[in-house]
Amino acid sequence: MALQFFAPHWGNTLPFETFCANVREVGYDGIEMEAPIGTHQKAEFRRVLRENSLLFIGQYYQSFESNFTEHLRNYEYYLHNLIEENPVLINCQTGKDYFTFDQNCRLFACATRISAESGVKIIHETHRGKSLFSAHGTQQYLSHLPDLRICLDISHWCNVHESLLTDQSEALALAFSRTDHIHSRVGHPQGPQVNDPRAPEWSEALHTHLKWWDQVAEIHLQNATLLTITTEFGPAPYMPQSPYTQQPLANQWDINVFMMNLLKVRHGCL
Structure with a gap:
């Protein structure tokens, strides 16, 4: 298994x-x-990535x-725009939770076609409000579409199902087997x-997630395939805030670097 770590641009306020x-x-790969969008913006974007080897x-x-x-x-438009930047892969928050099963499948089919035409892998994120918003719903799509691959953001499912998913083992096993x-x-x-x-009060949640990610990593280790990880703790209001002052309770950047280093140690990358 090869592991690569990515930083989220989401929440960045720096140039x-x-x-x-x-x-x-700090040691991210990308x-x-x-x-x-736009010729000048694209050229500058490529220059900065190239000069930082990201x-x-x-x-x-x-x-x-x-x-x-x-x-x-618009889905097709944005996918083609992303492909122009030669990404490692494209991660999509595909569809809507209120679109029909067939409508979301049409979006998946569109992504599959564009991926085949371009040679760029396109995967789909487990995300609230989107097609893969729940464990059981994702299980239905994965069972119906055997080539569908996903970005596992399982934090959303904890929230949607109001649990640490102890009663969703079959859906989780299928999701882990399709995670890139x-x-x-x-x-x-x-x-x-x-x-x-x-913080110690979140020890159970942290270690539950680590064990889930371990299962995904083990599958990639057995298959000798690439696994990519983005440490995607977000800014306020994802980051809880103090009342009245609206100050974030922790530092987003520090947490994401902590998560990267924790996972690097756990998987023998440091």
Whole structure:
């Protein structure tokens, strides 16, 4: 198994060049984010990544249209825009939880076609509000579409199912077998992100997630395949805030670097 670690651009407030230099300095292999639009912006984006020797995972999250025809058209547009940047893979928050099963399958089929045409792997994120918002719902799609591959952000399912998923073993096993990319955010039954995974009160949630990710890593180890991980703890309001002052309870960057190093040690990368 090869492991690569990616930093989320989500939440960054620094100039892009400074952000990328910091990412490389602390030991990430690349970044995950949306692709810029526009010739000049693209050229600058490529320059900064190249000069910092960083890989790129393309992120599609622009699932804003409720009209399915418009949604499908924009979905294809953004996927083609990401492909132009030669990503390691594209991670999509595909579909809507209120689209029909067949409508979401049409989106998956669109991604499969574009992936085949371009040679770029396209996977689909387990995310609230999207097609793969729940463990049991994802199980149905994975059973129906044997080539569907996913980004496992299991923190969302903890929140959706209001549990640490002890009663979802069959759905989890199938999901783990189809995972090519992980978002290593720690969720809990009442939310998609603990305030600080280093705090002892979150020990059960952290170690439950670590054991889930271990199972995915073991599959990739047995198959000698690449596993990518983005340490995707997010900014406020994903990051819980103090009342009135609205100050975040912990530092997003520090937590993500902690998670990267924790996982590197756990999997023998340090």
